[in-house]
Each structure stands twice: as structure tokens, then as C-alpha cells.
Amino acid sequence: MLSTQSAPIVRATLPAVGASLGTITELFYRHMFEERPDLLRGLFNRANQANGAQREALAGAVAAFATALVEHPDKRPDAVLGRIANKHASLGITPDQYVLVGRHLLGAVKEVLGDAVTPAVAAAWDEVYWLMANALIAMEARLYAEAGVENGVVWHDMEIDERTEESPDTASFVLRRRDGLPTEPFLPGQYVSVQVELPDGAQQIRQYSLSAAPGHKTWRITVKRERSTDDLVPEGEVSSWLHAHARAGQTLKVSLPFGDLVLPDGDGPLLLASAGIGITPMLSMLDHLATVSPDRPVTVIHADRSPAQHAHRLELAELVHQLPRASLHLWYETVAGAPGEPEAQAAHVREGRADITGLTVSQDTTAFLCGPLPFMRAVRGDLLTHGLSPAAVHYELFGPDLWLSK
Numbered sequence: 001m002l003s004t005q006s007a008p009i010v011r012a013t014l015p016a017v018g019a020s021l022g023t024i025t026e027l028f029y030r031h032m033f034e035e036r037p038d039l040l041r042g043l044f045n046r047a048n049q050a051n052g053a054q055r056e057a058l059a060g061a062v063a064a065f066a067t068a069l070v071e072h073p074d075k076r077p078d079a080v081l082g083r084i085a086n087k088h089a090s091l092g093i094t095p096d097q098y099v100l101v102g103r104h105l106l107g108a109v110k111e112v113l114g115d116a117v118t119p120a121v122a123a124a125w126d127e128v129y130w131l132m133a134n135a136l137i138a139m140e141a142r143l144y145a146e147a148g149v150e151n152g153v154v155w156h157d158m159e160i161d162e163r164t165e166e167s168p169d170t171a172s173f174v175l176r177r178r179d180g181l182p183t184e185p186f187l188p189g190q191y192v193s194v195q196v197e198l199p200d201g202a203q204q205i206r207q208y209s210l211s212a213a214p215g216h217k218t219w220r221i222t223v224k225r226e227r228s229t230d231d232l233v234p235e236g237e238v239s240s241w242l243h244a245h246a247r248a249g250q251t252l253k254v255s256l257p258f259g260d261l262v263l264p265d266g267d268g269p270l271l272l273a274s275a276g277i278g279i280t281p282m283l284s285m286l287d288h289l290a291t292v293s294p295d296r297p298v299t300v301i302h303a304d305r306s307p308a309q310h311a312h313r314l315e316l317a318e319l320v321h322q323l324p325r326a327s328l329h330l331w332y333e334t335v336a337g338a339p340g341e342p343e344a345q346a347a348h349v350r351e352g353r354a355d356i357t358g359l360t361v362s363q364d365t366t367a368f369l370c371g372p373l374p375f376m377r378a379v380r381g382d383l384l385t386h387g388l389s390p391a392a393v394h395y396e397l398f399g400p401d402l403w404l405s406k
């Protein structure tokens with residue numbers, strides 16, 4: 001909770017801080033990486049730094065947290081922090097690192113707002129920072145404890161057991177522990193971080209959803225190669241490296257699984273809507289449902305460029321086939337050349353962009369969305385029109401969370 005002396009100061013200065021958060025976060029990262037270049041090479045995603053996505057996500061989170069604090073000074077708004085804590089845990093962030101981040105973030109606030117930052121204003125924003133930091137530290141400590149590890153000790157070597165090309169741009173990798181023990185448990189929908197050493201020596205980390213159910217001796221991830229579209233947009237560093245170099249028998253540095261988009265227990269109806277590579281958490285959820293509650297009603301929606309580019313297309317149809325009360329609705333930008341396998345024929349296939357307005361969706365449905373932001377925005381809007389409560393619509397973004405700022 002925010003102290004009585006800080007609450008009015010934060011309320012009065014929030015508009016000025018909020019309006020400058022873009023510049024503040026830019027300066028924050030610049031100064032932190034000047035002091036610690038190793039963090040940019042070995043911990044932070046340098047593409048998200050180059051394209052500004054991480055700055056925007058940080059600014060959005062600080063603004064949402066401070067606004068909620070000002071509106072309800074007696075409560076700590078933990079709701080906005082769950083996704084961040086899970087991401088941090090998958091990277092092995094430790095409490096001591098919050099001191100460095102706090103110093104540079106508050107230093108950037110002072111640099112941007114100048115004389116407006118009196119000692120009282122600085123103290124009030126220091127309090128906001130530490131409320132946020134301590135909430136994250138506590139959540140991360142709980143996540144580490146639940147995973148049975150010391151703070152930050154999430155990384156281990158795993159061997160690639162098998163590599164399969166799933167579509168022209170997508171490959172899956174089955175991973176197993178090098179000591180032969182079963183892989184750690186996880187919840188369907190969770191992801192792991194993977195760290196690779198790139199040709200310039202930087203060790204870059206990216207997240208990949210586990211694309212098969214828990215309970216196997218192995219994990220599976222499915223990676224889409226991010227291709228360069230023009231001179232201004234380079235090819236993705238880690239996905240291209242994995243496609244070019246990762247082969248069965250090699251070792252990858254992989255974190256324990258984390259993530260807060262997970263399938264709820266119970267028997268209520270579900271709707272899983274994905275586009276492109278956003279299919280990966282859905283595969284894990286469906287695979288899990290086929291084992292633990294095959295009678296659950298599930299509406300599965302998937303949008304892709306074409307049947308040939310739809311990774312795990314037959315596997316998706318087979319999983320839906322194992323759930324007697326599930327239906328599969330596919331949208332392809334072009335259906336040309338669709339092979340006629342019997343599994344795929346059971347699906348409702350349409351051409352064009354996904355449009356669920358004509359589907360029957362009961363109001364007690366819980367929905368999970370994963371795909372590009374415009375796809376998820378459109379599906380979410382349609383679901384709310386169908387009468388779903390906003391609280392029943394959950395989503396996963398394959399990048400920093402820009403839902404609030406875009």
C-alpha cells in the first residue's frame with residue numbers, strides 16, 4: 001500500500017511521469033546497458049531493444065501499476081504483475097538485480113523531469129518502484145519455490161532427442177534431460193526459455209511454448225523461423241540459429257517451465273483460438289485434455305496462411321478427433337492445394353480471415369487466445385459480443401505484452 005505522504009505526490013505527478021515514460025524507459029535502458037553491456041548480450045532480448053517493444057511494455061506496466069495504486073492506494077495491484085513475474089522466473093531474475101534496475105529507472109525519471117523531481121517526489125516514486133519490485137520479488141520467489149529451486153536457478157542442459165520439420169518454416173524439437181530422469185512437470189500452456197550462443201558471442205534468450213502435454217519423459221517445442229521481409233526487418237536471430245544449427249544429439253540451454261496462461265481444471269466449455277505459430281500452447285492443452293477430460297466441450301479455432309504452412313495441421317485434427325465434444329474450425333487465407341486427409345476433412349474449413357461471429361459460443365465458455373495482436377483483438381471483440389465476460393478471455397502474446405499500449 002502507498003503511504004499517506006506519497007499518495008498525493010504520486011497522484012499529482014503521475015500525468016507528467018506518464019507522459020514521459022517513453023523517454024524515461026529509453027534513457028533507463030541506455031544507461032543500464034552502458035554500465036552493464038553484458039546484460040544486453042546475455043539476458044535482455046536485443047531485438048526487443050532495437051524495435052522498442054520492451055521499452056513500451058515496461059512503460060505500460062509502470063503506468064498501469066501506478067494508476068491502479070493512485071486509484072486504490074490501500075491495495076497492491078498485483079494483477080498486472082503475474083505475466084511479468086513468470087517471464088522473469090523463466091529468465092532466472094534474482095532479487096539483487098532489482099537494486100540496479102531501480103537505480104537506473106529512478107535516475108532516468110530525475111534526468112527527464114529535472115527540477116520537478118524534488119526530494120519528496122523522488123521519495124514517492126522510489127516507494128512506487130519498491131512496491132512493484134517487492135511484489136515481483138515475492139511472486140518470483142514463490143514460483144522458484146514451487147519449481148523446487150533456489151532463486152534464479154532455472155537453467156539446465158537438455159539434449160535434442162528428435163527434430164521434425166512441421167512446415168516449410170517450422171521445426172519441432174523434442175528435448176530430454178541429459179541425466180535420463182523424467183522432465184519436470186508443467187501446466188499445459190506454459191513455456192520455457194532457450195538460450196543460444198550466436199556467431200558474435202552474444203547469448204540470446206527467447207521463449208518457446210511447450211507444444212505437447214505434460215507427463216511425457218520429454219518436452220517438445222515448435223519454432224517458427226522468422227524470415228527477413230525487407231532490408232529494414234532482419235531475420236530473427238534465435239529462430240534462424242535454431243533452424244540452421246539445432247540437430248538431434250546436440251545440447252540446448254533450457255529453463256524450467258513457467259507461464260500464467262494455463263488451462264483451468266473443471267468441466268466447463270473451452271474455446272481455443274490460435275493463428276499461425278500461436279497453435280503451440282493449444283496443442284499442449286488439447287493433448288492434455290485428451291488424456292484427463294476427453295468429454296469436455298471444446299471449440300478449436302485456428303487461422304493460418306494456407307494448409308501447407310499450417311504447422312501440426314494433421315496433429316491438431318487428430319487431437320480434436322480424440323475429443324468427442326470438440327469441433328474444429330479452420331480459416332486459411334488461401335485453401336488452394338489443401339490435401340484431403342480424412343482427419344482434416346472433419347474440420348470446417350473456410351477461406352479468408354477468421355470470423356467467429358457465426359459460431360455458437362455458450363456464455364459460460366472460458367477462452368484462450370494466442371496469435372498476433374490484431375487477430376486476438378478481433379476474436380476477443382467477437383467473444384464479448386457473444387456475451388462472454390472479459391474475465392473469461394485469456395491470451396498469450398509471443399513478445400512483450402503491448403496489449404495495453406497498442
Ligand SMILES: Cc1cc2nc3c(=O)[nH]c(=O)nc-3n(C[C@H](O)[C@H](O)[C@H](O)COP(=O)(O)OP(=O)(O)OC[C@H]3O[C@@H](n4cnc5c(N)ncnc54)[C@H](O)[C@@H]3O)c2cc1C
Pocket residue numbers: 045046047048050051191206207208209210222223224225226227228232233234235236237238239240259277280281396397398399400
Ligand atoms: C511466452 C512466449 C511463448 C512463445 N512461444 C513460441 C513458440 O511456441 N514458437 C515460436 O516459434 N515462437 C514462440 N515465441 C516467440 C519467440 O520467443 C521469439 O520471439 C521468436 O522465435 C523470434 O525470435 P528471433 O530471435 O528469431 O527473432 P528476433 O531476433 O528476436 O526478432 C524478432 C522480430 O524483430 C525484428 N527485428 C529485429 N531487430 C530489429 C530491428 N533492429 N528493427 C526492426 N525490427 C527488428 C525481426 O525482424 C523479427 O521480426 C514465444 C514468445 C513468448 C514471449
Ligand code: HEM
Pocket residue numbers: 039043044045048049054057058061062083084087088091093097098099101129132133136399400401402
Ligand atoms: C519493478 C521492476 C521491474 C519491472 C516493472 C519490470 C517489467 C518488465 C516487463 C513489463 C517485462 C515484459 C514482460 C512481457 O510482457 O513479456 C519485463 C521483461 C523482462 N525483464 Fe523486467 N521488470 C522489472 C525488473 C527487472 C529486473 C530487476 C531485471 C533484471 C535485470 C529484469 C529483466 C527483464 C528481462 C531480461 C525481460 C525480458 C526482456 C525481453 O524479452 O525483451 N526486469 N520486465
